[in-house]
Amino acid sequence: MSKRIFDEPFKRMALDLAHARGSIKDVAIELGISSNLLSKWKEREGIAKADTTSLSEDQQLIRKLQKELKEAQLERLRVSGLSMIIIL
Template identity: 50%
Template sequence: MDVYLTPPSSGWPLTSPIVGESVKVVADELGIDPGRLSKWRQKDCSPVRPTEGLADEQREIKRLQKELKEAQLERDMDLMLTQRLLV
């Protein structure tokens, strides 16, 4: 059974149109294994992760970045104080 490809919006390396071409034909033109092209297509067409909870993750990242910045500032202040006491 042939699987047919449609071209992505940009960055397509083929010189000839491929709409309606089978995976085998496209893979041959690219010089790659048809199985590899099929796996790439399946991976590329499947969602990486759901978008639900993304805002929560972004808030958590911001909170952690703020916490890290504060910890780094505290560390730097402690180092400066320690260096002054040692001099």
């Protein structure tokens, strides 16, 4: 079996969803990836975030809205995927 490679936008989206929903396991199952892999991404993100300064209120709002948008996009993809399965 070949090793799957995930790009940074996918990793970011997965981490944002896990943060928003509070469950790495649920998001990993939904995305079809290992919860261990998602945990490793989260750990690496934590190390990278330690180097950044705190965000302004506007930046925090932007980040929150970006997370909500990504979650809505994933939900739309999931629903459209289910529609395709039902049609087939």
